[in-house]
Amino acid sequence: xxxxxxxxxxxxxxxxxxxxxxxxxxxxxxxxxxxxxxxxxxxxxxxxxxxxxxxxxxxxxxxxxxxxxxxxxxxxxxxxxxxxxxxxxxxxxxxxxxxxxxxxxxxxxxxxxx
Amino acid sequence: xxxxxxxxxxxxxxxxxxxxxxxxxxxxxxxxxxxxxxxxxxxxxxxxxxxxxxxxxxxxxxxxxxxxxxxxxxxxxxxxxxxxxxxxxxxxxxxxxxxxxxxxxxxxxxx
Numbered sequence: 001x002x003x004x005x006x007x008x009x010x011x012x013x014x015x016x017x018x019x020x021x022x023x024x025x026x027x028x029x030x031x032x033x034x035x036x037x038x039x040x041x042x043x044x045x046x047x048x049x050x051x052x053x054x055x056x057x058x059x060x061x062x063x064x065x066x067x068x069x070x071x072x073x074x075x076x077x078x079x080x081x082x083x084x085x086x087x088x089x090x091x092x093x094x095x096x097x098x099x100x101x102x103x104x105x106x107x108x109x110x111x112x113x114x
Numbered sequence: 115x116x117x118x119x120x121x122x123x124x125x126x127x128x129x130x131x132x133x134x135x136x137x138x139x140x141x142x143x144x145x146x147x148x149x150x151x152x153x154x155x156x157x158x159x160x161x162x163x164x165x166x167x168x169x170x171x172x173x174x175x176x177x178x179x180x181x182x183x184x185x186x187x188x189x190x191x192x193x194x195x196x197x198x199x200x201x202x203x204x205x206x207x208x209x210x211x212x213x214x215x216x217x218x219x220x221x222x223x224x225x
Contacts, residue, residue, distance in 0.1 A: 031211055042201060042215040043158070092157055094213075101146040101205050103213055105157040 006093055006106030013083050013113050020079045021109045023093035028073035033094040033103070034066070043092065049076045083113045117141065120202050120216035128224055131192045135219050137185040137202030145207025147178055149187045152199045152218065161187075161200070192223045 003026035013019050023032065031050060035043040046066055047055040055068040070076045080087050093106040120137045127133050139147075147164040162169065164176040164185050175188040185202055202216035 033211070033213075042217045043213075044215075045212055048212070096211055101207070101211075102148055102160050102163060103203075103211075105159070108157045110155070 004093060004095060004104060004106040006109060008109055009107060010110040011112070013111065015083050015085065015113055017083055018079055018081045019083065019109075019111055020077050021091055021093070023076050023078075023106050025074045025095055027097075029095040030073070030098055031096065032070065032076045034068065034076075034078045035092045035094060035105075037090040037092060037108075039089070046078070046091075049078075080111065083111075085113045087111060088113045117214045118202055118204050118216040120200075121219045122217075123219040123221070125219060125221045126224060127192055127221070129192055129194060131223075132188065132190050133192055133221060134189075135187045135200055135202070135221075137187075137216055139183050139185070139202075139204045139214070141204065141206055141214075142180075142183060143206060144204045146205035147185050148203040148205070149174075149176055149185075150201040150203050150215075152201055154198075158201055158203075189221075192221075194223050194225060197221055197223045 005024045007022045033048055034046040036046055037043050045058050046061045047057040049055045049068045049070040051070045051073050065081055067079045091109045094103045118139050149161040150158040151161045152158040162171050162176050164178045166178050168177045173190045177186045199218040199220045201218045204214045
């Protein structure tokens with residue numbers, strides 16, 4: 001399995017502000033993924049974070065709202081910008097070990113926007 | 115048709131019961147299949163991969179029927195600790211690592 005450290009585990013933010021979530025992996029991985037899990041829902045992919053290139057966003061998610069950095073093969077950040085109460089969710093990072101097809105997840109960040 | 119569709123649940127069963135979850139997927143080209151377990155307020159964790167030949171891990175048995183695009187998970191002799199949400203997950207494979215998640219089925223095992 002992969003060891004993934006995700007921070008913060010939770011935060012309460014004022015609307016209009018931003019939150020940056022960090023994800024650190026214990027080994028180099030090619031792709032990292034960011035998911036959102038809204039209350040009572042399953043996981044929805046926000047974007048794929050590629051090292052050395054821009055992230056690839058899924059339909060309904062845009063870079064201005066969810067900027068992503070991937071400075072190296074073990075680290076990524078997701079920023080949720082201009083927060084509104086609708087952004088209250090759990091955000092999770094995920095990786096595949098190269099050559100494997102099962103995904104491993106960070107512990108998640110529970111965001112509440114007030 | 116949803117990409118991955120699961121029993122809506124919730125399932126409430128007594129300890130020791132056998133419970134089965136079903137899942138269907140729409141992309142016939144999908145290559146990898148998994149059951150994940152998600153405890154309340156925790157991240158999903160891999161329970162088991164699902165193979166065409168079927169596979170068993172202790173009290174858990176997973177089956178895949180590619181012709182019917184159907185995946186199942188059987189839990190025998192349920193324990194209180196099995197209470198969780200079970201997510202059916204499909205990986206289209208190849209260079210595309212975009213997992214598709216079912217909405218999950220909540221299982222509560224009662225004493």
